[in-house]
Amino acid sequence: MIKVLNAGxxxxxxxxxxxxxxxxxxxxxxxxxxxxxxFSNAILGNSLDLPVMEITMLGPKLQFETKTRICISGANISxxxxxxxxxxxxxxxxxxxDVLSFGKLKKGFRAYLSxxxxxxxxxxxKSYSMYQNITLKSSVEKGDVLKIASFKDSVxxxxxxxxxxxxxxxxxxxxxxxxxxxxxxxxDQKKYLLSNTFSISKDNNRMAYQLNEVLENTLKPIIxxxxxxxxxxxxxxxxxxxxxxxCQTTGGYPRVLQLSESSINILSQKYTGQIITFKTNIL
Amino acid sequence: MTYQLKYKPFGEQSVLIxxxxxxxxxxxxxxxxxxxxxxxxxxxxDVNHAYNSLLVSFNDFTNGLESKxxxxxxxxxxxxxxxxxxxxxxxxxxxxxxxxGIDLHELALTNNLSVDExxxxxxxxxxxxxxIGFLPGFLYLGGLDKTLYTPRxxxxxxxxxxxxxxxxxxxxxxxxxxxxxGWNIIGNSPINFFDIKxxxxxxxxxxxxxxxxxxxxxxxxxxxxxxxxxxxxxxxxVIND
Numbered sequence: 001m002i003k004v005l006n007a008g009x010x011x012x013x014x015x016x017x018x019x020x021x022x023x024x025x026x027x028x029x030x031x032x033x034x035x036x037x038x039f040s041n042a043i044l045g046n047s048l049d050l051p052v053m054e055i056t057m058l059g060p061k062l063q064f065e066t067k068t069r070i071c072i073s074g075a076n077i078s079x080x081x082x083x084x085x086x087x088x089x090x091x092x093x094x095x096x097x098d099v100l101s102f103g104k105l106k107k108g109f110r111a112y113l114s115x116x117x118x119x120x121x122x123x124x125x126k127s128y129s130m131y132q133n134i135t136l137k138s139s140v141e142k143g144d145v146l147k148i149a150s151f152k153d154s155v156x157x158x159x160x161x162x163x164x165x166x167x168x169x170x171x172x173x174x175x176x177x178x179x180x181x182x183x184x185x186x187x188d189q190k191k192y193l194l195s196n197t198f199s200i201s202k203d204n205n206r207m208a209y210q211l212n213e214v215l216e217n218t219l220k221p222i223i224x225x226x227x228x229x230x231x232x233x234x235x236x237x238x239x240x241x242x243x244x245x246x247c248q249t250t251g252g253y254p255r256v257l258q259l260s261e262s263s264i265n266i267l268s269q270k271y272t273g274q275i276i277t278f279k280t281n282i283l
Numbered sequence: 284m285t286y287q288l289k290y291k292p293f294g295e296q297s298v299l300i301x302x303x304x305x306x307x308x309x310x311x312x313x314x315x316x317x318x319x320x321x322x323x324x325x326x327x328x329d330v331n332h333a334y335n336s337l338l339v340s341f342n343d344f345t346n347g348l349e350s351k352x353x354x355x356x357x358x359x360x361x362x363x364x365x366x367x368x369x370x371x372x373x374x375x376x377x378x379x380x381x382x383x384g385i386d387l388h389e390l391a392l393t394n395n396l397s398v399d400e401x402x403x404x405x406x407x408x409x410x411x412x413x414x415i416g417f418l419p420g421f422l423y424l425g426g427l428d429k430t431l432y433t434p435r436x437x438x439x440x441x442x443x444x445x446x447x448x449x450x451x452x453x454x455x456x457x458x459x460x461x462x463x464x465g466w467n468i469i470g471n472s473p474i475n476f477f478d479i480k481x482x483x484x485x486x487x488x489x490x491x492x493x494x495x496x497x498x499x500x501x502x503x504x505x506x507x508x509x510x511x512x513x514x515x516x517x518x519x520x521v522i523n524d
Contacts, residue, residue: 024477
């Protein structure tokens with residue numbers, strides 16, 4: 001069990017998401033940065049898709065009520081165990097009573113906390129991912145007591161750590177492919193899209209990242225069609241919206257680009273004001 | 284009838300299949316028939332549809348797009364699977380009282396109709412369920428009377444009540460949960476369109492029909508009580524066509 005002393009800015013439990021239920025209009029959800037979440041699970045010897053805690057910018061304060069192993073990957077938010085700084089990407093043994101807290105955000109935007117065997121919170125439609133009106137809780141709150149798998153000591157994991165090249169936390173090139181309506185763009189629009197730099201607006205969350213720059217747009221809305229995480233939509237006002245893991249399943253704006261899976265991970269580590277470019281071999 | 288379909292890559296593991304850009308029941312039928320065939324395929328991870336498109340995600344994409352398109356075309360051209368699901372027409376109670384229908388007067392005025400005429404035209408049509416999207420349990424319905432087409436509100440409301448029945452442009456729909464929204468609210472239905480605890484979270488399926496009928500505030504409240512107690516049976520009949 002883990003007691004939540006303080007929830008942080010926006011903390012949720014996520015696995016790789018819900019599949020096969022988009023027919024009901026249910027979003028995919030799941031960890032924003034799959035690569036970092038997978039690292040934190042791998043280091044503990046967990047399956048890569050076990051539920052982890054997704055931590056956004058300001059970390060929570062957590063008290064462990066039972067012994068376990070933990071690992072933190074993704075953003076570096078200066079994690080501390082009993083007020084002593086600990087490292088990311090390292091298997092760390094915690095005892096009952098230990099307190100995990102976070103400090104200053106140093107790199108990235110979202111950190112992942114894994115526990116050995118995974119979190120055992122509410123499972124709805126084969127997923128632990130929290131989402132409003134699907135799970136009872138849409139985020140972790142102060143006072144919550146979160147169930148985790150019971151601890152089985154493993155000598156092998158005692159000093160496990162992986163050298164993680166965390167350059168992906170700082171790159172700003174997003175690899176993209178054509179979206180279904182890309183070919184309807186004019187040559188000028190295509191050039192602008194693929195050579196300009198874009199900045200992330202304050203409207204960025206698990207559903208979507210809106211970009212600040214405006215593209216002159218003459219494309220008409222489309223008959224509502226399917227979208228998915230990584231789809232870049234062009235709105236009538238010329239703003240670009242990059243859909244993320246909690247996005248709706250359908251949309252009516254032209255879909256001009258599609259981010260690669262690894263670019264969704266990269267964008268998940270970005271926040272308001274940061275710069276991105278779209279990189280492609282489609283032209 | 285078969286259509287000339289377009290196959291486009293959409294993300295690393297998926298193909299988007301597109302029908303002609305028209306909203307029609309014939310296209311919906313073909314989309315659903317292709318979808319049923321795909322759902323029987325083990326190689327396919329996930330398939331979802333909208334008005335005239337299918338999104339197919341594969342477990343394994345190693346052979347590349349061309350080979351996937353060939354596979355999909357072959358499946359499209361196989362004999363039609365007899366659809367075991369019998370499409371239903373659901374009778375959905377709606378209270379059009381202005382207590383709920385906060386935009387009803389304005390909408391009637393905009394369209395040069397009386398309030399009663401708006402209600403009559405809204406509740407005499409059987410709407411086709413094309414797909415579910417936007418919010419969990421939000422049905423995309425086709426068939427709204429053209430005289431009721433009304434532009435979305437210039438600035439969306441931050442909070443629309445669960446069950447709100449609304450018109451936005453050429454579409455009508457029911458908000459399955461509280462949400463922000465820009466459609467014109469003309470009434471409220473006490474029915475649950477999304478129940479995460481039910482075996483299937485949505486009772487209505489694509490291809491079904493929705494028929495609204497007018498109820499008073501009192502009956503709305505009675506039905507709501509039954510719905511909340513989990514004992515309300517929605518009236519339905521099998522569509523024979």
